[in-house]
Amino acid sequence: MQINAILAAAAVFVGGLGGAVAKDSRDPIIIPVHNWSSQIVMSNVVGQIFEEMGNIVEYVTTDSQAVYESVRLGDVSLEMEVWEGAFGASFRAALEKGGIHDAGDHDAVTREDWWYPLWTKESCPGLPDWQALNDCAHLFATVETGTKGRYLDGPVDWLKHGKERADALGLNFTVINAGSAAALWAEIGAAQAKKKPVLVFNWTPNFAEAVWPGEFVEFPAWEDGCDTDPSKGPNPEALYDCGNPAAGYLKKAAWDGMKDKWPAAYCALTKISFTNPQIAEMAKLVDTDELEPDEAAEQWLDANRDVVDPWIRACS
């Protein structure tokens, strides 16, 4: 026990001195993968980086909300994509319970907001300005919404506050929650053939950009406190009367024990940071070029040695 502690202390000391880090454990690093392409490829890229550094890596498929509990317990070692909007709440809840920590941000910024595929603009040329929405509301009407427009928001657990925003800005829209990302794509896909105008929740970086070119609705710009202070934003009496922050974070998260168990890999993890175009490229390799995720990761790594090598060098 004591020897271990001394060794660990020594390791930290040596690591702090010259970047020569103590040996990583031979246990496999468990990397979770979810059900969207960029995350799957990114996790494979990181896994292959770890393998180059001499680690053993295993992947496990999990639900993207349930994963934080597993990171906390150390069953998986890290999480590559923590989206501010979609997973912020689960991540914060796990942080409070302990066992997981923030391992730094990616350069990439995320944006999540009301979105429409470009064909929508043909019938509603006032877009992307949000004030055009009310004039076009009838274009988005469906049998259930009557004369009101219909906006398909993300799943409730993503806490997007679409209803509140529609009320706060006096939009003549009914807000309906989809149950999953797949439901959003199905809705866009169904509208595609007839070029029917649709308004759905969407985000970037995302494979959908390549399949359906589109734009975000430009709402009044986000001000800090828009969700807590009614006086912020154009409507002095309501919360959520702004667009979402146009630059939300995309974080990495790690299990608390990772630092000690695989110090070199952990060091690399904290250095790793991807940009929006890089993430889009990873997604494209799978979504458009139809590569398998591990192949896509290999190909991406080959093309981006100059990006990756400094991370590896800094930690070995």
Place this chain on the structure above:
Amino acid sequence: MAALSTELQEITDKLWGRSRLLIALLIMAFALILAKAIGVLPEWLNRIPEAAIPPTAQVLDAIFNFIQNELGIIYVTRFIAEGPLEFLLDTSGNLLEGKRRWPYLGPIPWSAIAVVAVVVGYALGGWRLAALGGGTFIWTAVIGQWKMAMQTMSVIVVSAPLAFLMGLTLGVAAWKYRWFERMMKPILSVLQTLPFFTYLLPAVIFFKVGPTAGAVATITFAIPPMILMTTLGLKKVSPEVIEAGHMSGCTRWQMLSHVYVPAARTEILVGVNQVIMLCLAMVVLTAFIGMPGLGAKLLAMMGSFKLGRSFEIGVTIVLLAVMLDRMSKAWVVKQPVHFERGTPWWKRHQVSLIALVLFIGFTLLSQVFPILAEVGRKQHLSQGKEIDVVIKSFLAIDAIKGTTEWLRWFLNVKVLIPFRNTLLAIPTPAFILLVVSFSYWVGGRRPGIYAAVFFTVVAFSGWWDRSVITLYTVISAVALAAIIGIPLGVVAARSSRWSKSILLACDTAQTFPSFIYLIPAIMLFGVNDVAVVFSILIFAAVPLIRYTIIGLSSVPPEMTEAADMSGSTRRQKLMSVQFPLALPTMAVGFNQAIMFSFFMVIIAAFIGTQDLGQELQRTLAGTELGKNFVLGLNVSLMALTFDMAISSWAEQRKKRLGLD
């Protein structure tokens, strides 16, 4: 049971008393509704006030916490998960998909597995099963899904035998000890109706995310029928057989292993068949907690809107399921072969020997021809993109769009939304009274009492409106399924060729992963209740069709002949002879339809609902185990209410008709 049969004898005397009680219940319910309509109903009688709702979720959270941390159960479960269970999964994973674990032998070449499937298929059911076995594995390899399929199978080959062994043991215990059976019964009922999302989280926490949690969830899901079938089979062993066992001086262990279990072989093997099918049904759902393979890939494909590839994965799952189903059923029918004394050993084990030789042969061959070991990425014949185009353009055809648009309008505006608003407007006590009177009317006193207890618990859970919405979806889906399924079953039952092909279609529809229906449902109807009902409808219609066909075709031919001779028309024969006799069987189908709907309605949360499923999905983040359990229990209690009422009706009816 005893109470039930005495009740039956007095049934006619009681009929008057029964309808009086029914009327009283209904009058009370309608009085409450009327009071609300004219605005004199106090709010606390409309909905149970927030303050009166006990903090069940918090209490449960504390209990879970205690079990997990203070009691240290988690160390035990973690030991099991990371010790023996993981060892088994690693071994099968190595052999089947080449995971880098002991014994470092795998992966077994696909051709070797396919050829063994051919031999086993032939031995069990001739060339047809041989073709099915070989064809399934060849398809899987050629379409480029071998590795994924083997990842899935590596978990199933561990969980199915474990579920079998545990089910058998518990089933024997339940047969041996009456108190154990009495204890198991309610647990099994709840297990069978508990929504999947409820045991997903405990599986992750106690058994570690990954194949281990996947295996545990699969076993939990698959075990109940095994236990029930084992107990049933053992109870049915005839006294002569038992006598013979005693006379030849068997010990207690010998009695069990050489007399009872072989005599109950058929029922036990039916249980095995159920275990296999349920394991395959979990392939996609367990992908949420780390089950690798086909399910995970399917979720990823759906997340990037690739319908073609999802469809291909669905086909693979169906083929695997149908193959295992047919083979295990053939095994049920096939009685053990007995050899004469002195038969040489190679003759006794002919089939195993041929399989072994071919297995080794193909393993060696694949060293020479790598294509026999692995179909590479650029070699496979997946037509994902093409199928994608076909599906999408099919869904965009004007005539189809027009029809679905109209259906969407009609069902949503004219039927579903008004129905839902009506149900939500009923005051809670009146709603409970209505359900109780339904149960009482259909099933009798016991189901009526259970309905009262169960729905009161639901009312006090604090999720009443969402429970009502869940129920509304189920009722709508089952009603629509009955409108479509029963006539279809009636027509199909007329000819055996028709019923065969419709039953095959039912099997396929049922094993096709439910997730795949969700996207076409949305593309046809948009994100709304119609899409939800439509996706449930497919599942609810299957048992209705199946049991209508089975019920009608099992009507004794003497009966129909008698009807023919007395000159009844086809309609008269159907209405007054066939239907009454088939009704108990059809009720089983009706019951299953309701159970399947309760299962699917939760999955339909992925389309977008406002019911319990949506809340359950929200608890996936893993911090609210107590709430998760309360929600799951609500679903389970509502499902059980209907299950009890309908099964008790079917049983009484069967007795009265002298069937079974």
